[in-house]
Amino acid sequence: MLMDVDFDDDTPNRCTTLVYYAWKIFTCLFLHVLLVTMVVLYCLLGAFAFERLESANEIEVKNSIRVMRMNVTTDLWKYTKNSLVLQQDNFTTNVTARLQKFEDDLIYAIKRKGWDGEEDTKIQQWTFTGALFYSIIVITTIGYGHIAPKTLNGKIATIFYAIVGIPLMLLCLSNIGDIMAHSFRFLYWKVCCYTCTRRQRRVQSLRRSRSQRSTTRSHGGSRTTSLKRTGRISQRSADSALGMSDCYTRSSYSDTECRYYDKMEREYAMFGGGMPVKAPNRYSQQSRYSDTVPLRRHSPAIKPRSTSQNSGHRNNANHYYHGRYRVQDPSYSDGDQLDGPELQQVPSILFNKYALDREESRRIHPKQGHEIRRNIRGHSAAPNLATETPSGTLRTNGRSKTPQHLVVDMLPMDHPDQDYYPKPKFRSRHRNSNQSRSREEFLGGSGCGGGGGGKGKRLEVMAPSPRIMSPLGFAVNRQYPRRSTRYSDYYDDTEPCEFDDNNPDHIKPVPIWLCVLLVVSYIIMGAFLFKSWENWEFPDSAYFCFITLTTIGFGDFVPAQRVMNKGDDTKLRIWFCSLYLLFGIALLAMSFNLVQEEVISNVKTVARHLGIIKDEDEEESE
C-alpha cells in the first residue's frame, strides 16, 4: 500500500514540476519585461491619443484669446467714437469695467479652457512630449493639473485611460519595487556588511565544531546581530529551519518570532547539554504554542479564529508529515537515514543533530522521551517545514547538500554541517528554488497522501487580508501571512522571493533609517537638480519633489512650464522629469517594501505596550 501511495504521489510531481517551471518562466518574462514594455507602450499610445484629441482644441483656445482682445479693442474704439463728450472720470470708469470683464475672461480661459497664457500657436502644451508627460501623470495618479483635457472626448478618454492604466502602473511599480528591494537588500548585505558577516561565519563554524563535542551555553550570545539570537549554533541548523517554516506561515512577524525561537533554542541547548530533567516540561509547553506569536503565548485567551488556524497548520503538518513519511520509507530502501540512528542508538546529545531522524526514531523508539519531545516540537513548530523537508529529501535523494537544514543535519555524523555552514548567508536563490520545488512536490503529494491537510489550509485562505491602493500610489504588497503555501507559487510570483528573505536565520532586514535616508537623499538630489534646471528656490524644489513623489501633485510647481519658449530644452526637461518621478516612485515602493513589515511589527509592539491593541486582535491593527 505504501508503494501505491508513493506511485500516486510521484507522477503528478513531475507533471506539476514541469508546469511549475513553465509558469515560472512565463511569469518571469511576463512580469519583468512584458510589463515594463506594456507600460511604455501604453504611455506612448496615450500620448498619441491625447495629442490628437486635445491639440486642436488648444489652438482654438489660443486663437479665441486674440479674438477676445480684438473685441475689447473694438469695444473701446466704439465707445470712444460714440461718446460725444470725453470726460476722464467717466471714460476711465467704463474702460476699467471693460478691462475687468476682459480680465475675468482671461481667468476663465486659464482656469477652464486650459489656456497656458501663450498666444503663439506654435508653442503648444499638447505636443507629443507634453501628452506623454500627461499620460504618465495620469497613470501614476500624480495629477498635476497643469494640463488637463478640455474636450469631452479627451475627458472620456482620460477616464478609460486611467481605469486601465492605473492598475497596470501599480502592478509595474510594485514589481519593479520588489526587484529593487531584493537587489538592494542583497547589495546591502553582500557589499556593506560583507566583513561583519564573514567574521560571523568564521565564528559560527568555530563554535559549531566545539559545540558538537560538548554542549555549553557559555559561548552563546556572541552572535547578536539583527536577530538577537543567543544559542548554540549547532542547534541553529535545526532551529532556523523551524523559524523558516514559521515564516512561511506568518511571515510578517518574524522579528518577534526570532526572539521566541531564541528562547526556545536556549532551552534546547540546555536540554541537550545535560539538563533533561527540566527540559521536558518546557518543551511540552513551548511546543504547544510554537506557531503562535510569542506574545500571544502569554495571553490567557486565544482568539478562536487564530487558534483554529494554528491548529489547522499543525493538523496539516501532521497529516502531511505522516503521509510523506510513509511514502518515504520504501522509496529509499538503501535507507541510510533510516538505518543509521536506528541501529546505532545514537546518544541523545547527538540526536539533536538529526532533526529529521527524530521521525524515524520516534517510531522505532517511541519510549525515548527526548525524541518524543523533539517530535512534538517538530510537529507543532514546523508545520510547513515538515511538509517540505521530507519532500526535499525525496527529490534530492536525501544526502545531497541541499539547503534544507534538516536534510543536511540528517546526514551521518561526520560533521555534516560543515558543508553547509560556510555559506549560510547568501543561499537564498538556491534555497528559494529548492523550497518552491519542494513545496511544489508537496502540492502534488497532498492530493494523494495528505488530502485531509488541505482543508485547514483552505479555510485560512478564506480571508485574505485587505490590501488596497496605498496613498503612495502603489499596491501595498504585503505577504499574506496565512496564505496557503500550496497555491502561492501559482499565482503570486513575488512570494517565493519574499520567503527566503524572511527566514529568521537569513532575514536581512535593511534598517529603516537607511531606507528613509535613501528617499530623503533622493528628494534632496532631485531638489538640487530642479533647482539648477528650473531656477526654483531650494525649498521650493524640495517641496516639489516631495509633492510629486507622494503623488499628491498640486501642480503649483510643474517642470518645464515657465520656459516653454526654448523648444528642445523643454522636451529634454520633460523627459528627465518623467524619468525622475518614475524612478522615484519605484524607489518609494522599494523602501516601502523593505521596511513595511518591520514598521508594522514595531508599531504593533508599541501599540501592545500601550494597551491599544490586545494581543489577540492583530487583524484590526493592520
Added chain:
Amino acid sequence: MERKRSGRRYYNKRKKTWTQQCKDYLRQFIAFLFSNIGIICLVVGYTIAGAFMFIFIEGAPGNAIAVIDRVGANRSGTADRIWDMVCCNAYCEDEWKREVQVHLRSFQSHVIEAVRNFSYEGPNKQMTRWSFSGSFLYSLSVITTIGYGNVTPRTLLGKLATILYAIVGMPLFLLYLSNIGDILAKSFKWIYAKCCLCRNCKKRRKRMLAIQRKEQWKMDMRDFKLNTGVLTEGEESDDEGTTDGSSSLSFNDTQEVTVPISLCLTIMVGYISGGAILFSKWESWEFFDGSYFCFISLSTIGFGDFVPGNSITGSGTSIGTGTYTGIGTGPGNRTSAGTVIELSFILCSMYLMLGMALIAMCFNLMQQDVVMKIRTCTDIVRRIGRCKN
C-alpha cells in the same frame, strides 16, 4: 505520560477558551468598535487640526489682498493710458487699435502672471481661499494624495508644514482606508450572503457536501493510519485541528461568499454617477463634468481643473454681466456665496472620505473574487494534469 500531559494541556486551553469566550467576544467587540470609530474620529480630527494649522500659517490675507490691489492698480493704469491715447491721437482707427492692443497685451500678461504665481482668481475671490472649509479640503486633499492644487501654500512655512503633515497624515489615512474598507467589505459580504442566500443555496449546499465528504475521507485516512500504527503522536492536535476547522468553517461561512466583480463595478459606477448628479446640482456643472470630477478625485489623480466651490468664478458670464452694475453689491453676494461654498466643501469632503472607503471595499472584494477564481482555475489545471498521468 507525555502524551497525557499534552492532552490535558490542550483540554485546559480549550476549556479556558470556552469559558472566557463570552468575555472575549465582548472585549473583541469593544476593541473592534473602538478601533474603527476611533480611526474615523482620528482622521477627521487630524484633518480639522490641519485646517486650523493651515489657516494659521497661510490664512494671512495680506498676500492675497496685495495681489488683488496690484492687479487693480494695473487695470486702472491701463485705463489711464488708454485715456491718454484718446486725448493725444484718437483719430486713426488702425493705429489707435494697435496701440490699445499693446496696452491690453501688457495688462493680459500681468493678469496671467498674477494667476499663475499668486493663484489670483478675480477680485471677489480672496475670501474663500483659506477659509476653514477651504483649508479642510486642502488638508484632506493632502492626506488622500488627491492634491487638487486649487489652494496651495505660498509661504515657506506652509510648504514645510504640508510636507510634515503629509508624512504623518498619509499612513493615517491609509489605516483608515484599510480599516473601513475591511469593515465595509465584511458587512457588505454579509448582506450579500443574506440577500442572495436563496440564489446561492444550491451552490453552497454542494460545497458543504464536498467539504463533508472530504472530512469523512480524512477521518477514514486517519483511522487507517491509526490501525497501521503510524499515527501515534500528534493525535490530539489532529483532533483539535479538525474540530476547530469545522467551527471556523461555520464562522467563516458568510465570509466565504465572494461578491462578483460585476456587482463591485456597479457599486463604483453608481457611486460616481450619484456624485455626479449631486455635484451637478450643487455646482451647476454638467453631468459629465461632475462624473469626470468624481472619477478624477476618487482615483486620487486630482487635476484640480474642477474643484467644488469654484462655480462663482467659473461662470465667467455672470460676472461679465454683473460687472457694470458695480462693485457695490459685492459684500452681500460674497457672504451668500461664501456659505454655499462652505457647504459644498464640506459635502465634497464627506463624499471623498466615504467614496474612497467604498472604493477600498470594492477593491477588497474584487481581489478576493479574483483570487478565488484563480484558485479554482489552478485547481482545475492541476486536476487535469494529474488525470493525464
